[in-house]
Amino acid sequence: MQRNKGSFILVKRAAPVRRWTSRPSLWRRANVLAAMAVSIHLAACDQPEASRAVEPAVDHALASRGPQNPAVVAEGKTIFRFDTFGDQTFWTDTLRMHEVIRTSVSPNTALGVGLKVDAEALPPSVVAGIQDKSISLDAPATTVALLKLGAVVGVVGEVDASNTLTRVGITCALCHSTVDNSFAAGIGSRLDGWPNRDLNVGAIVALSPALTPAQKAVYNSWGPGKYDPRFNIDGKNIPVVLPPAFGLRHVKRELYTGDDVVSYWNAYVAITQMHGHGHFVDARIGVDKNNPPDLVSSKLDPLREYQFSLEKPAPVEGTFDAHAAQRGRAVFNGPARCASCHLGDVLTDVNAGRLHDAAEVGQDPVYAQRSVTKMYRTTPLRGLWHPPQLTGPYFHDGNAATLEAVVNHYVPLLGLRLTTQQQADLVEYLKTL
Ligand code: HEC
Numbered sequence: 001m002q003r004n005k006g007s008f009i010l011v012k013r014a015a016p017v018r019r020w021t022s023r024p025s026l027w028r029r030a031n032v033l034a035a036m037a038v039s040i041h042l043a044a045c046d047q048p049e050a051s052r053a054v055e056p057a058v059d060h061a062l063a064s065r066g067p068q069n070p071a072v073v074a075e076g077k078t079i080f081r082f083d084t085f086g087d088q089t090f091w092t093d094t095l096r097m098h099e100v101i102r103t104s105v106s107p108n109t110a111l112g113v114g115l116k117v118d119a120e121a122l123p124p125s126v127v128a129g130i131q132d133k134s135i136s137l138d139a140p141a142t143t144v145a146l147l148k149l150g151a152v153v154g155v156v157g158e159v160d161a162s163n164t165l166t167r168v169g170i171t172c173a174l175c176h177s178t179v180d181n182s183f184a185a186g187i188g189s190r191l192d193g194w195p196n197r198d199l200n201v202g203a204i205v206a207l208s209p210a211l212t213p214a215q216k217a218v219y220n221s222w223g224p225g226k227y228d229p230r231f232n233i234d235g236k237n238i239p240v241v242l243p244p245a246f247g248l249r250h251v252k253r254e255l256y257t258g259d260d261v262v263s264y265w266n267a268y269v270a271i272t273q274m275h276g277h278g279h280f281v282d283a284r285i286g287v288d289k290n291n292p293p294d295l296v297s298s299k300l301d302p303l304r305e306y307q308f309s310l311e312k313p314a315p316v317e318g319t320f321d322a323h324a325a326q327r328g329r330a331v332f333n334g335p336a337r338c339a340s341c342h343l344g345d346v347l348t349d350v351n352a353g354r355l356h357d358a359a360e361v362g363q364d365p366v367y368a369q370r371s372v373t374k375m376y377r378t379t380p381l382r383g384l385w386h387p388p389q390l391t392g393p394y395f396h397d398g399n400a401a402t403l404e405a406v407v408n409h410y411v412p413l414l415g416l417r418l419t420t421q422q423q424a425d426l427v428e429y430l431k432t433l
């Protein structure tokens with residue numbers, strides 16, 4: 001991995017090996033050495049040509065071309081929505097969340113911390129009961145009933161014959177799905193891949209009776225729509241905005257920091273964050289977590305196919321000014337120079353092998369420093385504006401609350417000379433992406 005005029009060369013693995021799944025460590029070391037050899041070779045050439053030569057990430061390219069197999073996509077959808085990878089051992093046995101839920105989390109409490117209810121999982125009798133208020137949304141027993149129906153998005157509960165919640169676990173959908181509010185606020189059809197920006201993950205985890213006051217204070221400091229996926233690894237506390245899992249099929253490197261391909265991160269989160277069972281190893285960030293048996297590796301391919309099937313949502317008429325957006329497109333591609341980094345159809349230069357120093361894009365370097373690359377990936381702009389679910393904040397740590405704030409960030413950073421009208425038009429264009 002080499003720095004090259006503020007850009008970053010992504011070094012291809014020596015073989016299409018997933019270093020994040022369980023492998024004999026000798027094989028892994030050989031692989032790292034081979035990658036180092038490639039990188040030494042590149043240092044000698046240090047040409048943009050060389051950076052192209054080491055692209056693309058093999059497994060991503062294979063997966064993103066050609067038609068998708070609907071059966072594999074369907075399998076991945078079930079995994080995305082309902083698979084806990086066995087993480088009940090953490091959420092139940094360690095955090096004892098089942099005790100908290102059954103005694104003190106009513107549906108209204110759950111909705112209040114941003115959890116969502118899948119209206120399609122509710123039988124007509126329950127729908128009627130909620131409507132005529134014979135089913136109370138203030139009773140924890142109702143939450144247990146909803147869990148039994150599989151209706152709490154991203155939370156899987158096991159309920160025994162006497163309606164006691166005995167086990168609880170989480171799925172990918174917890175953070176990366178929301179609902180369309182078609183039944184009521186927080187209750188509707190699932191929108192997979194949409195980040196749940198109402199979800200206060202930290203406040204939910206902090207309900208656990210197994211945590212120290214110091215740990216609870218950190219979790220309670222995050223607020224809705226944010227999560228720190230490295231806190232339990234390095235002890236630092238820099239939560240980032242929950243990103244969408246849609247619109248990634250043609251993006252070669254994932255994460256705010258462009259660390260690796262989608263399955264790399266899926267395995268990382270499933271094993272180190274959700275506490276599912278499997279083996280995740282990445283020497284680049286000093287992580288080696290083994291929690292047998294492996295319930296993750298065999299699911300990564302269908303899970304990836306499902307994510308790649310998730311398109312970004314189309315902009316909704318009436319939520320932006322179409323004429324201004326048309327003018328804003330010319331500003332984006334012209335005087336605002338946005339397209340110099342937000343390139344091509346996916347609006348990112350990461351496919352061209354470029355990442356950016358924090359200073360170059362006016363961002364705080366501290367989150368990037370915890371990553372593999374230490375740099376920021378140009379975010380593939382997608383689904384930026386879809387009220388009420390998607391209305392910001394923007395940038396990895398959410399430092400721009402609105403799209404206006406995004407533009408205000410770039411004007412001085414890039415020394416742009418834009419009229420007030422051009423800036424407003426640019427904002428309207430961003431709403432259509
Ligand atoms: C507790 C919340 C949480 C859960 C559960 C979770 N994620 Fe994420 N996910 C995040 C956060 C936060 C990031 C951003 C991390 C970063 O970029 O550094 C992220 C990033 C991603 C990305 C990269 C998005 C991009 O723009 O590059 C994908 C894809 C993704 N997650 C998919 C999944 C899948 C699949 C699962 C289940 C295995 C999962 N996530 C579980 C919080 C979560």
Ligand code: HEC
Nearest residue numbers: 336337338341356361363376377378379394395396406410
């Ligand atoms: C030098 C490269 C570069 C240029 C030029 C650039 N961007 Fe970005 N952009 C980035 C990077 C890198 C990020 C990720 C920063 C972060 O998350 O902290 C980003 C993030 C964003 C985001 C946040 C997306 C999200 O979901 O959080 C928006 C919106 C955006 N840029 C719009 C623009 C606009 C509008 C312009 C032109 C005025 C522009 N960018 C110019 C590199 C660039």
